[in-house]
Amino acid sequence: MAGAEIHDALDVLIRLLMDEEAVEEVVILEHLPARLLEVLAELGVVTRKDETKWRCTVLLYPVVGVYVVSDRTRFIGEKFPDDVVYAAITGNTGRFLSIQPQDPGEDFLDLCCGSGVAALLAASRGAKRAWAADLGQRSVHFSDFNGRLNGLDQVIAVQGDLFEAVGEQTFDVIVAHPPYIPDGANKLLFRDGGEDGEQIFRRIVQGLPQYLKPGGRFYCVTTATDRENESLQDRVRGWLGEKGDDFDVFLVATEVGKRPATVLEAVVKAKGKLGKLGDRSELYERLKVTALFYGTVVIERVAKPRAVATARTLKAEKAAGEAVEWFRNWEKAAAQPSLSAALQRSRPKLAREMQLHVVHKPGESGLEPSEFTLKAKYPFVFTAVAEPWLAVLIGMCNGQMTTGQIYEQLLAQDVVEASLTFEDLCQVVRLLISNGFLELEQFPLPRREALVEALV
Ligand SMILES: C[S@@+](CC[C@H](N)C(=O)[O-])C[C@H]1O[C@@H](n2cnc3c(N)ncnc32)[C@H](O)[C@@H]1O
Structure with a gap:
């Protein structure tokens, strides 16, 4: 649509809301009532780009079978808002969406939800209650709006620091696409994962023994590190604490890098221009990082006593949730003492x-x-x-x-x-x-x- 001629009101709205483009006021008024433009401006949905043009402050698009409203993806020459509502059409969210389980269970939690897109998908796949939780009030507001926009009453949008948002509730499935870029200053809510980039991920894993029901599963797309004498899977198991023996830990990498800076740059590139990252080699040296993992972490709580599995693989870039689920199911079966007989x-x-x-x-x-x-x-x-x-x-x-x-x-x-x-x-x-x-x-x-x- 971008660049094409504007013929009617629908073209105007698509250009503004979907193409992230500015439209001349005279063109808008040719096709839309002046009062509608006023109302959109009053609601803050459109804003003046310059004296002659208007543009949208938000984006509307279809993704994974639902409509999503989020902030824009481009903030060229402008300050990136601290509490930006992360767009669900970025490459990283695409990877996160591609590993969402087909069976979201009855109680589903989308932690660090941004636009709430994973909760929307879970609700559309039959979750009875799909909680969308974020620290940013603006993201919570958009998740609530997106639930209504799609007529998905099962979406419950709540605000808080990770699990604080959901009180005593426990879940069949928890998913998260947390911030994971190392930045001690924690300036951007959607991006910064603390000094080593793993602080939010680590706190989520630490919360699983309390919030995941028996038989429940956790799916997370993140970047994390192997350290000298401690693989990522061992570190993750350690974070589960005393209850660690009740959980399987599976890592399905999309990318593994021996040279952290390179992978980090690739990850960031996929997300757009997010500011200068600088060289992380000093940090990785200090933390004794040996490799960087980017991909899916799945943690499953056993429903009844059985041997638990710890396994790791590298999947093809194009392989999605099916590969993750195959790996989880196979490794669970393979960890059982009955393997040889089978x-x-x-x-x-x-x-x-x-x-x-x-x-x-x-x-x-x-x-x-x-x-x-x-x-x-x-x-x-x-x-x-x-x-x-x-x-x-x-x-x-x-x-x-x-x-x-x-x-x-x-x-x-x-x-x-x-x-x-x-x-x-x-x-x-x-x-x-x-x-x-x-x-x-x-x-x-x-x-x-x-x-x-x-x-x-
Ligand atoms: C990379 S974005 C992902 C958004 C969305 N899940 C997606 O995939 O499009 C990370 C999200 O984590 C949220 N966040 C950051 N710190 C948080 C915290 N301590 N508790 C809850 N949410 C947090 C941010 O506001 C942001 O919406």
């Missing part, structure tokens, strides 16, 4: 998007296979150098033989040492499944086609 009967087969790269080198009898590299491309991204016996094992995973039969064949053909136990083999098969090289009938990996279908 694998014994299962018939592993090659994942559709795995590859085995073989380098042949001249040997006694001409060209001989000498180096094997496994590559998974979708939904998880992984490259691993493989021992020759692993290549033979993978070749046997044709969906016909059970893992038990494969084990017997490996031993019979002297492919593996006799000391390799069936348990050992199960752990190898487990890793090959976790990283997207093999799949089981009971746990089919999400396909690219399914994602395309979901988007159309």
